[in-house]
Amino acid sequence: ETGVTQTPRHLVMGMTNKKSLKCEQHLGHNAMYWYKQSAKKPLELMFVYNFKEQTENNSVPSRFSPECPNSSHLFLHLHTLQPEDSALYLCASSRGPSGGESGANVLTFGAGSRLTVL
Amino acid sequence: ELKVEQNPLFLSMQEGKNYTIYCNYSTTSDRLYWYRQDPGKSLESLFVLLSNGAVKQEGRLMASLDTKARLSTLHITAAVHDLSATYFCAVDSNYQLIWGAGTKLIIKP
Numbered sequence: 318e319t320g321v322t323q324t325p326r327h328l329v330m331g332m333t334n335k336k337s338l339k340c341e342q343h344l345g346h347n348a349m350y351w352y353k354q355s356a357k358k359p360l361e362l363m364f365v366y367n368f369k370e371q372t373e374n375n376s377v378p379s380r381f382s383p384e385c386p387n388s389s390h391l392f393l394h395l396h397t398l399q400p401e402d403s404a405l406y407l408c409a410s411s412r413g414p415s416g417g418e419s420g421a422n423v424l425t426f427g428a429g430s431r432l433t434v435l
Numbered sequence: 436e437l438k439v440e441q442n443p444l445f446l447s448m449q450e451g452k453n454y455t456i457y458c459n460y461s462t463t464s465d466r467l468y469w470y471r472q473d474p475g476k477s478l479e480s481l482f483v484l485l486s487n488g489a490v491k492q493e494g495r496l497m498a499s500l501d502t503k504a505r506l507s508t509l510h511i512t513a514a515v516h517d518l519s520a521t522y523f524c525a526v527d528s529n530y531q532l533i534w535g536a537g538t539k540l541i542i543k544p
Contacts (some may be wrong), residue, residue, distance in 0.1 A: 321477070359439070360523070360534040373531065407477065421466060421485060422527060426477040 320344045323408050323427035331435050332398060338430045340391040340408030348413035349391040350424065351383060354405040366391060367413050398434045405429045437462045437528045441535035449543055451513050456538045458507040458524035466527035467507045469498050471520045472537070478523065482509075514542045 321342045330336050340349065351363040365373035366385040380402075382394040391408055409424040438461040448454055458467070469481040482491040484500035484507060491498050495518065497510045507524055521539045525532040 357536070359536045360525075362531065365531070409478075421468075421483045422532070423468065423480050423483055424478075424532070425480070426470075428475075428477045 321408055321410055321425050321427035323406075323430050325430060326428065327431045327433075329433045329435065330395070330398065332400070334398075335394070335396040337395065338393040338406055338408075338432075340393075340427055342389055342408075342410040342425070342427075344410060344425060346410035346412055346425070347388055348411045348422075349385060349388070350409040350411075351391065351393050352407040352409065354407055354429070360407070363393075395432075398432075400434050403432055403434045405431050437464075437526065437533045439524060439526050439533050439535040441522075441524055441538050443538060444536060445539050445541075447541045447543065448514055450515055453513065454511050456509040456511075456522055456540070458509070458526075458535055460505050460507075460526045460533070462505075462528065463502070464505075464526045464528055465500075465502050467500050468525045468527070468532065469507070469509055470523045470525065472523065473520050481522075511540075516542050516544055518542055 324339045348367045350365050353361040353363055362375050363377045364383040369385050369388055380397050384392040407429045408427040411422050411424045440459045442457050465486055467484045470478040471481050472478045482498040487502040489500045495512045500507045519540055519542045521537045523537045524535045
């Protein structure tokens with residue numbers, strides 16, 4: 318258990334479904350992140366929230382919709398996805414920019430949600 | 436645009452051997468991170484390198500940073516099977532991490 322919990326761990330959905338991924342951390346961190354991990358590609362940052370405010374949206378398609386109701390919880394709402402969206406979606410948290418020792422921003426990751434879009 | 440390149444991307448080696456993974460990046464940064472990911476598991480922070488010449492060691496792994504060469508290395512000494520994993524480096528650019536593609540390391544008994 319890393320301190321960051323993601324549910325569900327596995328999700329299979331059709332292109333017309335609506336589903337949500339959930340992430341929860343109780344590390345007292347102020348920043349939360351969604352990453353997409355596809356085979357043979359670098360980690361892709363999708364969204365960043367710092368103190369519940371979205372600070373980064375890396376040109377993510379609108380079929381992905383994040384929600385951060387408080388600094389401990391982060392959701393990724395999914396609708397009308399495409400098969401190429403199949404990937405491992407990782408949530409992470411950190412103390413936030415310049416919040417760590419000597420300015421380090423060390424991320425703690427969840428185990429990920431493996432998404433398959435049919 | 437900041438790019439981070441790791442090499443090799445795949446490495447198969449025998450137990451007891453030494454090897455080095457390289458992480459090159461394309462712009463100025465003095466904060467670099469190494470993470471490990473076991474199959475089906477989350478990424479785990481290994482090392483944080485915060486200045487030129489920084490060296491960190493944990494067991495059989497040693498990481499170093501040369502900000503002038505824009506290069507970090509992860510050296511494995513006398514490899515053991517338990518070190519089999521995928522290793523990622525990430526460079527801090529304005530407090531956003533830019534990731535390498537990862538090096539999948541397989542250590543054979």
